[in-house]
Amino acid sequence: MTRTKQVEAEDIIAITGMSMGDIVDKIEELSGQNVFACYQCGMCSAGCPMAEEMDLLPNQVLHALQIQDPEAMTANSMWVCASCYSCQVRCPKGVDLAKVMEAMRQIYLRKQLDHVSLNGLTHREIRRLPQIAIVSSFRKKTG
Amino acid sequence: MSQGRIGVFICHCGMNIEEMVDTHRVAETLKNYPGVVHAEDYDYMCSEIGQQKIRDAIVEHKLDGVVVAACTPSMHQETFRNAAEEVGLNRYRLEVANIREQVSWVHTDREVATEKAIRLTRAAVEKVRMDDDLTPIAVEHATKCLVVGGGITGIQAAVNVANNGYDVILVEKNPSIGGHMAQLSVTFPTLDCAQCILTPRMVEASRHPRIKLLTYSEVIDVSGYIGNYTVKIRKKPTYVDPDKCNLCNKCAEVCPVSVSEEFNEGLSQRKAIYLPFAQAIPSSYVLDEDACLGVKPLRCGRCQEVCDVGAINYDMAPEIITEKVGAIILATGYDLYDPSNLTEYGGGKYPDVVTSLQFERMVHPSGPMKGDLRRPSDGRPVNRIAFVHCAGSRDPERHKPYCSRICCTYTAKQALLFKKSHSDGEASVFYIDIRTDGKGYEEFAQNIIASQRVRYIRGKVAKIVDEGDHLTVWGADTLSGERVEIDVDLVVLAMAVVPSKGTEEMAKTFHINVDENGFLKEAHPKLRPVETTTAGVFIAGMAQGPKDIPDSVAQGSAAAAKAIEILSQKELTHSPEVATVNEELCSGCGVCTRACPYDAIKVERSGIAVVNEILCSGCGACAAACPTGAIEVKNDRRVQYAAMLAAVLGRDE
Incomplete structure (x- = not known):
């Protein structure tokens, strides 16, 4: 799939107009979750059906947010997340990671930043990609 | 009544009070208060110098009442009253005004705080003004001690109290004493055989001339107060006379009923008439009336027919035993959290997902597998094994929020036992953190990690799938950032520990509290760890919270010392207030x-x-x-409170 260029760490401030600290605060506000409650047991990653495709495992995303590592926002993990809530039902600390992922997506989506460029898809890709994948790209794009 | 010769002492408590309260101003203001003949402030009133100031002033100014404005009376009221008593002032004519917890620590405006301190101190002066001389009430007391729970903690407490010359009634609800320790294979970190170190203590408790052992018994009622408790104990009938039983096993051979065997954590079956375990004390078969086809009316009777020594008596009835005791020690221990709560691990559902206590029995030489570790489902050998830490622990969202403390170290021990008998076997341990807090435990666990080729994977298991001939464990290695899926033959869940069944009801019987997790609550988490808020009732061992054997034994001895403190008094005194x-x-x-x-x-x-x-x-x-x-x-009369209220609320004159 052709993607728009991955966001680089130094671009984050330019794109979002926020520091990593502000981003973490905003994520907590949007998701209603305390990312610092996570004690890194890894149960979310162990049960995540999409973890294989993620640059950072779900638990690593939370850790990156805790230490304000921009990698949280540059990794593909938030876009790969299928919002299946497997992580949320297992989390011993009650962190709804699916909501955190959604909040992270919102940080970008509210900037009207294209993550999947439909015009960039070839006919072959459109034929071969599962429809649900394309539709969910729309949703993420418009959300 | 005071004749108007009251002394007031204001404590700085270093900067604890002085920082927020102008103590000198409090003293100067109180000097002019009616009835006050002396007022001073000092750094630490509780110090020897501070106490001497009180003693000197009582003598010099012929004080007939004293107010100390300091910390809460629960801290130092006794200190100050003892000091006053030494120079002849009745101890109940000294009162403490709390200007630390109720003033300096909770206010941010020094002016306001000082004003409040003055008013509270004035109120205390008003109270002292009308305090009468009182004499403590003397009470006689019983010199026996009740110990509930016959695990290692209760045994330790009972033996300690008995060795000090006091009679002990040791009550155990199971047919034998020994508790969970009797089930263990070896103990960490020394790898001593658990039974080898436990059974001498069990024998000591059962043979001790001062210990009356009541097994198969439960306390059903408690009344009275410190030094004079009356307890009612219900002893269930065992239908077997322990003095006659010669352990020939003929009764069990003919018994037609098989039920799950508690001692082997359900991994084997026992008969309705059974010996709890080889070293059980009392050493006797027991007829489990719930499992038996029926004794009242008799529906089978085969065991009695084959008993050569006539030990079986179907007419045995429950006994109610009433005892007067001076002190009570509760050491009712723990159970494992029910594994069927862990549905994602197939706990209680997959036969090859076992609890840590089941594993102890599986590797025990006299356990249900005679030490030859096999899969409970199909009896095949175990070559690949996974241990899962924190199964139910450290999970405030769905299970237990606390750390169960012992699991990290016993899992290392269990992995070692597995590797010792399966040198080519693969052992994986899924952990979150390794908490091996205890003397020699860290060295023990690290040595196993370093030398035994046990795979320690830092990540909690999300799911276990039973694939028939093996189990698949879904985990994550949070250090490398990789998901992990491994196939194993057996999974051992390091289950959370919980208070033993019935702890909450028992706490109600003894009028004590439990904490938010159901463990018996201590009077103070630091300074009164084995006392409860009910005087004369003490707690020890796992019933108070997760702990290992040495800590449990230490608490057993600590509770014994506290009980002896009561039993050894000539008479007890009670506050006359x-x-x-x-x-x-x-x-x-x-x-x-x-x-x-x-x-x-x-x-x-x-x-x-x-x-x-x-x-x-x-x-x-x-x-x-x-x-x-x-x-x-007494000394808290309505007129006193009216005067105190007026002193707190009234305008300055």
């Missing part, structure tokens, strides 16, 4: 008896309420409830 009834005013309505949380007031035939001064704690609930004002608490 108790309720008293004005017979002229009492109408005998009985409102006070319902208000009293201690059952300390009864309306006698004469129609007058009478206070049992020993049960009374001086809480004042009766005084507040009494419609005629007939009841008052």
